[in-house]
Amino acid sequence: MERFKIAGGVPLEGKVRISGAKNAALPAMAAALLTAEPVRLQNIPHVRDIITMAKLLAHMRCIVQSPDLPPSEFTIQAETVSHAEAPYDLVKTMRASVLTLGPLVARFGYARVSLPGGCAIGARPVDLHIQALEKLGAQVTVDHGYIEARADRLRGATFRFPKITVTGTENILTAAVLAEGETILENSALEPEIADLAELLVKMGAKIEGAGTPTIRVQGVEKLHGATHAVIPDRIEAGTFLVAGAMTGGDLTLTCCEPNHLGAIIEKLKECGLEIRAEGPRALRVRRGSKLTGADVTTEEYPGFATDMQAQFMALATQAEGVSRVRETIFENRFLHASEMMRMGANIVVDGNLAVVTGPTALTGAPVTASDLRASAGLVLAALVANNTTWIDRVYHIDRGYERIEEKLNKLGARIERISDREE
Numbered sequence: 001m002e003r004f005k006i007a008g009g010v011p012l013e014g015k016v017r018i019s020g021a022k023n024a025a026l027p028a029m030a031a032a033l034l035t036a037e038p039v040r041l042q043n044i045p046h047v048r049d050i051i052t053m054a055k056l057l058a059h060m061r062c063i064v065q066s067p068d069l070p071p072s073e074f075t076i077q078a079e080t081v082s083h084a085e086a087p088y089d090l091v092k093t094m095r096a097s098v099l100t101l102g103p104l105v106a107r108f109g110y111a112r113v114s115l116p117g118g119c120a121i122g123a124r125p126v127d128l129h130i131q132a133l134e135k136l137g138a139q140v141t142v143d144h145g146y147i148e149a150r151a152d153r154l155r156g157a158t159f160r161f162p163k164i165t166v167t168g169t170e171n172i173l174t175a176a177v178l179a180e181g182e183t184i185l186e187n188s189a190l191e192p193e194i195a196d197l198a199e200l201l202v203k204m205g206a207k208i209e210g211a212g213t214p215t216i217r218v219q220g221v222e223k224l225h226g227a228t229h230a231v232i233p234d235r236i237e238a239g240t241f242l243v244a245g246a247m248t249g250g251d252l253t254l255t256c257c258e259p260n261h262l263g264a265i266i267e268k269l270k271e272c273g274l275e276i277r278a279e280g281p282r283a284l285r286v287r288r289g290s291k292l293t294g295a296d297v298t299t300e301e302y303p304g305f306a307t308d309m310q311a312q313f314m315a316l317a318t319q320a321e322g323v324s325r326v327r328e329t330i331f332e333n334r335f336l337h338a339s340e341m342m343r344m345g346a347n348i349v350v351d352g353n354l355a356v357v358t359g360p361t362a363l364t365g366a367p368v369t370a371s372d373l374r375a376s377a378g379l380v381l382a383a384l385v386a387n388n389t390t391w392i393d394r395v396y397h398i399d400r401g402y403e404r405i406e407e408k409l410n411k412l413g414a415r416i417e418r419i420s421d422r423e424e
Contacts, residue, residue, distance in 0.1 A: 311378030
């Protein structure tokens with residue numbers, strides 16, 4: 001087991017390159033199952049979930065090549081798939097494994113995928129994936145923790161998602177591209193990762209209109225071919241570093257980011273007193289204004305304020321003057337980091353899906369435990385401004401979605417050590 005040892009109190013200064021988006025890379029890797037030809041993916045982050053997906057595809061007998069270390073590029077060729085199965089032992093730490101369900105059924109007519117694992121942030125059911133696949137003609141059963149789906153060939157249909165779902169939209173989009181006839185997906189997710197996936201699929205020969213809008217139209221084709229595609233920058237990593245620069249009173253420039261994907265985050269951070277300005281088409285500079293002020297935020301589906309930025313915003317609110325109200329509407333169990341921040345001295349009161357944060361508070365280093373991926377980031381941010389030393393356990397959570405975060409932060413002046421049990 002590894003943990004972080006963080007000595008706070010140092011302003012972060014310099015430039016940091018934003019990695020490719022894990023949440024765009026994972027569905028792109030799954031989409032490689034749709035063709036027998038090589039799919040070359042670029043700007044892939046070196047994070048634990050990517051490694052797990054690569055192992056899963058290799059288990060299915062795909063050829064998975066990554067020429068450099070750490071990998072920023074993968075070439076995946078699914079010429080034959082002799083194991084159309086995502087076993088529990090491989091996917092128990094990663095929810096994105098369910099993204100292989102649609103491509104496997106669409107191309108091979110069969111899939112057996114373990115019900116996914118991932119973060120302990122509440123129920124994220126796959127019922128909508130199953131309903132949509134059944135609407136496309138698949139026979140789906142759930143037994144002994146596995147989803148099994150069969151179809152000679154999927155048939156186009158109109159399906160309205162009862163609730164907006166990002167992975168559901170991605171899964172059914174990748175299934176529909178090889179279905180017979182037209183598929184219309186209504187109430188689809190609007191996230192940039194959806195449009196990025198559609199861009200890859202179109203490069204592979206798919207016919208898609210409306211990705212990134214509530215209504216996506218897909219004209220099914222007989223087969224797809226290989227393609228080369230660079231995934232979009234990680235908007236959540238970018239938002240995390242914007243908060244890090246402001247909290248520590250530093251001066252950071254983010255490079256290789258996409259400001260157009262950060263609208264709600266930037267707007268809210270400016271409301272708190274951050275100075276954020278463009279430094280070219282793919283760069284942002286952030287500095288703290290005269291003071292940080294509290295603000296209210298409600299998490300929403302894109303283009304609203306991302307739930308994946310909620311823990312980081314809560315850390316910021318502990319250093320802001322006044323009261324901030326943080327309302328979580330996406331996941332019902334995503335305030336686990338609040339109690340850990342309170343161990344560090346934060347003034348936070350949680351009532352159901354509402355957390356009220358009163359600041360500013362002088363945080364003090366303490367032993368804390370990360371409960372999920374984004375909670376890890378929030379605790380790291382809190383530790384960067386805390387007096388004395390903070391120990392964060394279970395940092396494998398942060399490794400799922402942030403590429404070498406301690407190395408990036410240390411280059412900006414932070415004092416973070418990754419310590420394994422063997423070193424203690």
